Amino acid sequence: MQKQKKKLMLTTVASMALTAIAGAASAETLIVASPQVPEGFDGDALKTHTQNVVVQTYENLVVYGKKVVDGRTVNDPGTVEPHLAESWKISEDGKTWVFKLREGIKSPYGNELTADDVEWSWSKSFAQKRTGNFIARVSNVVGVKALSKYEVEFTLSAPSSIFLKALTLYVPGIYDSTEVKKHATDEDPWGLKWMQSNTAGFGAYHLDALRPDDQAVFVANKNYFGGDLYFDRVIYKEVPSEASRVTLLKTGQVHLIDRPSIQKVVDLQKDSNVKVDRASGRSIASARMNPKCKPFDDVRVRQAFNYAVDKGALNNAVFAGQADIAKSVVPPIVDGYNPDHFDYDYDPAKAKALLAAAGFPDGISEPIQLLYADAFWHQEPVAIQVADMLKKVGVNIQPTRVTTSEMRAKGSPKEMSMCFFTWEDGPIVLDPVYTMYLISHSKGVSNRSAYSNARVDELIDMSREELDAGKRLSMMDEAQKLWVTDAPWILTAYPATFEAMNPKVNGWVHYPDEHERWRELQMN
Template sequence: MRKQKNKLLVTVAASLAFSALAGAASAETLIVASPQVPEGFDGDALKTHTQNVVVQTYENLVVYGKKMVDGQMKNDPASVEPHLAESWKISPDGKTWVFKLREGIKSPYGNELTADDVEWSWSKSFAQKRTGNFIARVSNVIGVKALSKYEVEFTLSAPSSIFLKALTLYVPGIYDSTEVKKHATTEDPWGLKWMQSNTAGFGAYHLETLRPDDQAVYVANKNYFGGKLHFDKVIYKEVPSEASRVTLLKTGQVHLIDRPSIQKVVDLQKDSNVKVDRASGRSIASARMNPKCKPFDDVRVRQAFNYAIDKDALNKAVFAGQADIAKSIVPPIVDGYNPNHYPYDYNPNKAKALLAEAGFPNGISEPIKLLYADAFWHQEPVAIQVADMLKKIGVTIQPTRVTTSEMRAKGSPKKMSMCFFTWEDGPIVLDPVYTMYLISHSKGVSNRAAYSNSRVDELIDKSREELDAGKRLSMMDEAQKLWVTDAPWILTTYPATFEAMNPRLNGWVHYPDEHERWRELKMK
């Protein structure tokens, strides 16, 4: 009883604090409620909610262009525009790129962006051998060197069709190396310890204060090259309870909440005090079958499982009907998406016939475990729906919960030991080659179910070095068709992305990393 009373007091106190905060905040302060404040600010060492704020403090040499689609501003995957860099040149062999930086860009510390900052930032990623190093490998980057104060050269091992789009990512972020070096030590040459609670970028915002388990406060970079920002300050408040975050939004005490669950989205869409923006998702909710495991070593079984799933019914049951039905491993927001190769409309009779051809005329009575975890909220309900639908064609499925860490370990490139499991993957680079390389190449880091097709590998490898857009898309179209025929996944949906906000807040643009940019937001 005493613990419950203390929790109640904490809740009331938090509510009062928010009321005072909202009253004190001017029109130039944005208040965001999140499940947790960041545990670090190094884009290469992602911790809880790091991504949400790294994109606000570190920016890129280039960005996607924008286009209006159905009344909503979106990133244009076919267009890459200058940002920190104002121009670039490419060698005839496609292996050397020289970027000219904009002059006069300054960090909040007053240090000017130079080519040395770009070289240092990429060297940091190479040394850490984590996220940024992976992006370098995928895009064939083997060296980055400052040529002059404002010119930086990227050397590639081979031409790369992915490289320019990969530079739109938040990692490797471009750091103010002059400032970071002040906090480096012999044991910590990259200043990583300092970065756990500080930022040093050339982006729109800069961390002012951090109170773990409470809030992080960001202030506008007064030197920001993109011009004056609408919000002078952003308060990023930790509110673990989703119900509390929703209440705070409905009552106007916060302006924005991080990606609400679909159940809350349905509720918020009915509230006139809230605006919910939606964007088609980049990720695929799926149930994956490992072709090295029986009975999935027979393509007819994999195809049968696909025909057995009523995806419209699953969408309604799990995603409140607000997801998009998946018909390709390449999502619709990526160039080259082609749903026309997909034959698996709901057809239980076809599913039974394929099972019979595969030697299972009476279905499969021996239970097959379908693993799920809680890395994504929909893993369990998707597993339950898939099990129920496969039961109708005589297949016994046993949904089995495992830990997220266990699932990640079993699905690592070195193991790929899971036979049947639910998961979600999607590209943060809006490119079909990157997408297929990531999750359908036999050496792809997200190919967790051991899918392998030598022709698909060949098409992907050739496309990675093919700079002619038409030829690349043609090869990726063939690869999609082969992958769909092989049917290694039960494609269900592309879960949509939702952002819930104050109705006066405008400027939200959906990014492939699924994090808003505070620099683009304005209050009417």
């Protein structure tokens, strides 16, 4: 009975998708199958399916440049180019930036982009104290002010090497404040309730219709400044079952499914009716050790654990051999990545020798919990692999499941109480200083394992205000070397990002936020 019910649901979804494609074929419609429709359209809300679509409706003052690597187009972290802004000037002390906006940019509502929109949008993020406010803090932004119709000034508390790259992010997004203000109230001055089911940006697409638990339909912004768009309409269809999403893609009834699991990737790569694009990921899958907990207060134990884990075997077992083996806290897609400091190739004999030197000649028989949750699909298999490998050098590891909410709470900057756990983190700003500040600084919001090294903190703090690229990279290189020597994590892999699509879809480019841009897609 359950099997029949599942089959019926798949048939119904497939039928609906096929009808949508047939009915809109002449209008160049892109159909995306997703686990869930967006839960609102406020970019400051950290919700995956909201983030998937706000990057289509809100755009940025600047963007990364592009380059071709191995025949494919990728974002160039070393180049930032104008977008909504056409130019900018920096004060001599590096604390004042004035951006000149392009003239004539209009939202779908017909309102022209002005400096007031930029000031209002950043004020919204400051007031909400969420994602955009965090980006402002790490970039040293303390004020945003419209100087004229097309000039907006950013005031920084100190020079920031991160600031310009941070402006490539989808948050704080630039809103059509003229439209949003029509829907604001005294109780809701930023129009957040209205944004639950509406968009008001200057991006390529805007929301046309929303049916919760079913689909969201987006239409092209006819006023879009960035040139002609191939797709006039995008249907973002909710299909909770991954198996159903894969079937719909294989049978040509949807064009794109977002970030399939590695198990499905292996299957899809064998199917001639599907194209799977791969990009090196920005995140790091790891097993983290808290230096404030015994036995991890001894660096020799942390180093021993690193030598005991066969990263190549783990990559094959967990990531089907399709991840990149991690060798630094800075991922390869970020400028300044240096794998040369890594010295933890699989060496169980060396692991045993280090354990003996740390006072454990017979290994560690007392059970050590290795916590994992389901925030990331690989947490459990990584925990199991790490435990099995450590067992071979005499260490008794017990993989232990906890809830994601419990793990997030215990890993928060206020607590950082977990001793040994699996997790994933990575930068959405392609910058080594941002990356290390986020993860490796003693005050970093993603430093969930209480790692602390005064010299690493000093190097990061100096680099945040250093505008000379060579000096910054030199300091980050020293910081990476210190971090690798301290060995606070068992680095395992940089999970790759995959996008599965109809073979006729072209133009997919990997972004550090891991959301494709519909404006770049087309069919051949």
